[in-house]
Every structure is written in C-alpha cells, then in structure tokens.
Amino acid sequence: MFHSVFHAYAGPDKFFTTGEKGIWKNCVMWNEEDDDPEWATLPGPADWWPEDIDSTGFCFSGEKSGHFEAYKMIHEKQVPNDGSYERIFPSSTDLLLMPKSLISDMALTSFLRL
Numbered sequence: 001m002f003h004s005v006f007h008a009y010a011g012p013d014k015f016f017t018t019g020e021k022g023i024w025k026n027c028v029m030w031n032e033e034d035d036d037p038e039w040a041t042l043p044g045p046a047d048w049w050p051e052d053i054d055s056t057g058f059c060f061s062g063e064k065s066g067h068f069e070a071y072k073m074i075h076e077k078q079v080p081n082d083g084s085y086e087r088i089f090p091s092s093t094d095l096l097l098m099p100k101s102l103i104s105d106m107a108l109t110s111f112l113r114l
Helices: 017-032 066-074 102-113
Strands: none
Touching: 017 066
16 A cells, blocks of 8 residues: 655655745734734644754744734735835745834845845
C-alpha cells in the first residue's frame, strides 16, 4: 500500500513560504479581539511540528496592536484620506498599521528612501 507523506521530506519551516506564514500569523491576530492570542491551530498533522514552533516561522506577532486596523483598511473600497495607508508596516511577515508617531514616521521615511 502506498501512502503519501509530504511532511517526511520538508518540515513546516521549509514547506510554507514566508508569505504563507505571514498570512497565517495575521489571520490568527485578526481573529483575536485583544490582539494577544494564547492558542491557535497550526496547519498539517500534529506530529509534523517540532517542540520549538517559533523556529519554523509560525509564531505570534511581536506587535501588540495594529493588526485589526490593517485588516479593516485592506477591505475598504477606497484608500483613506488621513494618510494612514502609508503607515502600513512594510513587511512580508506581519501586516499591521503602525501608530502615528515620530518613530513610525522616521522608520517609514527611511524605508521609502531605499
């Protein structure tokens, strides 16, 4: 009998792309009202996952807020006029809206100069 066992050849750290890991992370954060998840269902069979899940790239966001705000913004029909669209964190691993502050303005200015 032949069984296809994909996880014997590539662990979750190699099987999923950085973008797929980012989407999972944001979906977990968008489903949490308090932006502080304690538990989430991982894709695939349980025996596929190592003890140190953070090493696979499937970890909770280090940021405590801004995820749901970014979620709402990407579902809007128009770009907001208040300049908040420019404060979306430029990352492939975490989608969040950075707060309006001097630090976030300096970070985005530096990023946009690259």
